[in-house]
Amino acid sequence: METFTIHGGRPLRGEVAVRGSKNAATKMMIASLLTDEPCVIENIPFSADTDITRELCEKIGSTVSFDDAHTCHIRTAAVKTSQVPELSRKNRIPILALGPLMHRKGFAEVPVLGGCPIGHRPINFHIDALNKMGATVRRREGSYYAEAHALYGADIELPYPSVGATENILLTAVRARGTTVVHNAAIEPEILNLVEMLREMGGEISLSEETRHLEIRGVERLRGVTARVIPDRNEIVSFAVAALGTQGDIFVAGAHAGHLTTFLRALTEIGASYEITSAGIRFFGTKPYRASHIETGPHPAFMTDWQQPFCVLLTQSSGVSTLHETVYEDRLAYIKDLQRMGADMSVSDECVSSSSCRFQNQTFNHSVRIHGPTILKGAEITMTDLRAGMAHIVAALIAEGESVISGIGHVDRGYEKIDERLRSLGADIERVER
Numbered sequence: 481m482e483t484f485t486i487h488g489g490r491p492l493r494g495e496v497a498v499r500g501s502k503n504a505a506t507k508m509m510i511a512s513l514l515t516d517e518p519c520v521i522e523n524i525p526f527s528a529d530t531d532i533t534r535e536l537c538e539k540i541g542s543t544v545s546f547d548d549a550h551t552c553h554i555r556t557a558a559v560k561t562s563q564v565p566e567l568s569r570k571n572r573i574p575i576l577a578l579g580p581l582m583h584r585k586g587f588a589e590v591p592v593l594g595g596c597p598i599g600h601r602p603i604n605f606h607i608d609a610l611n612k613m614g615a616t617v618r619r620r621e622g623s624y625y626a627e628a629h630a631l632y633g634a635d636i637e638l639p640y641p642s643v644g645a646t647e648n649i650l651l652t653a654v655r656a657r658g659t660t661v662v663h664n665a666a667i668e669p670e671i672l673n674l675v676e677m678l679r680e681m682g683g684e685i686s687l688s689e690e691t692r693h694l695e696i697r698g699v700e701r702l703r704g705v706t707a708r709v710i711p712d713r714n715e716i717v718s719f720a721v722a723a724l725g726t727q728g729d730i731f732v733a734g735a736h737a738g739h740l741t742t743f744l745r746a747l748t749e750i751g752a753s754y755e756i757t758s759a760g761i762r763f764f765g766t767k768p769y770r771a772s773h774i775e776t777g778p779h780p781a782f783m784t785d786w787q788q789p790f791c792v793l794l795t796q797s798s799g800v801s802t803l804h805e806t807v808y809e810d811r812l813a814y815i816k817d818l819q820r821m822g823a824d825m826s827v828s829d830e831c832v833s834s835s836s837c838r839f840q841n842q843t844f845n846h847s848v849r850i851h852g853p854t855i856l857k858g859a860e861i862t863m864t865d866l867r868a869g870m871a872h873i874v875a876a877l878i879a880e881g882e883s884v885i886s887g888i889g890h891v892d893r894g895y896e897k898i899d900e901r902l903r904s905l906g907a908d909i910e911r912v913e914r
């Protein structure tokens with residue numbers, strides 16, 4: 481078992497280059513299954529999630545190589561098998577392969593989904609959309625089996641702008657017969673990245689970000705492409721918060737401010753500083769910061785994946801801050817670890833902001849009150865999911881004394897060599913084999 485040993489209190493300083501978004505890269509690898517021609521995906525991150533997706537594609541019949549320049553060469557000249565139910569349930573990518581595989585083989589079978597335990601995470605929107613497009617999807621023991629003689633355009637209203645369901649529809653509708661219209665589509669930058677790649681492959685797609693209206697005119701064939709993965713928004717926020725929490729001063733090379741508007745606004749609110757240049761963003765600040773009120777939501781709102789490290793930063797703010805998590809019902813399990821480290825926080829099932837959310841009048845703890853500033857102390861902690869794991873790391877970097885963090889496979893799934901890169905900024909973090 482590997483753990484991180486962290487001695488906190490050292491300000492992070494220097495420059496770090498942001499990697500490509502794993503939540504875009506993995507979907508782009510799946511998009512390559514839609515053509516038999518070679519695809520090149522630049523700026524691929526070397527995280528465990530891209531390796532898991534590579535294993536999935538190779539099992540299907542793709543030839544995949546990653547080179548040192550972070551370029552992925554991927555080609556699926558022929559689909560060897562469209563049934564891969566025995567693959568590990570380590571992430572939520574396989575369900576997105578159903579459409580591409582049905583287009584190529586008429587049927588497909590993928591494992592039930594894994595991913596972080598942050599709520600119930602149903603896939604009813606995916607299944608309903610595939611059904612509308614002419615597929616029959618059956619749940620088998622440990623897998624989903626889908627088949628379709630042909631897939632057709634459909635009119636689909638998403639009950640919630642789900643990222644995964646929007647991607648699933650895109651990857652299926654792009655080669656379906658006729659036009660698919662999606663109302664209430666997700667418009668995350670990672671979705672736009674996928675849309676851009678599919679357009680370059682010959683897909684006919686229009687998307688209005690203002691109205692969340694997505695229209696996909698199906699085409700018979702798609703061609704090979706060279707596409708580029710956008711910078712990882714979660715990485716940028718993680719590095720930024722770690723620097724601000726330790727009163728450091730870092731430059732994140734390659735960071736794109738346009739994807740981070742609500743995060744940068746939140747930094748201004750708490751009195752932290754940043755400078756945007758064409759090459760990246762500098763983050764710096766002095767504690768204590770000001771209290772703030774954060775509410776997560778679908779893009780362009782404050783991203784649910786940012787709240788965990790940001791809550792740690794709010795323990796270093798004066799006054800009472802609140803966080804209202806409206807995307808996932810169970811994404812605050814890490815708060816108890818921060819409390820053990822000395823944070824003065826309490827969770828509740830009320831909607832803490834003026835607006836109520838889907839979880840109102842239910843028993844989900846989805847709000848937090850944070851009283852600050854507090855001095856955090858090192859502790860022994862076990863990560864239970866990816867983004868919470870980053871909150872643990874940030875807390876340990878800020879805390880006095882030593883922290884030992886286990887369960888680090890969760891952050892390895894989403895971040896490339898996070899320990900080495902934090903060390904290059906002056907953090908005292910070691911990966912220890914136990």
Ligand code: EPU
Nearest residue numbers: 503601602603604605606642643644645785807808866867
């Ligand atoms: N939902 C349903 N039914 C569905 C699909 C979603 O009820 O069929 C609900 C979910 O339970 C959740 C909400 O809709 O309450 C949003 O889920 P969404 O489908 O948007 O999330 P996802 O596609 O499963 C992706 C990222 C998450 C990120 C969310 C929101 C990947 C692999 N995962 O998940 O990232 O938090 O979008 O932006 O892209 C992470 O990277 O650690 C991570 C969890």
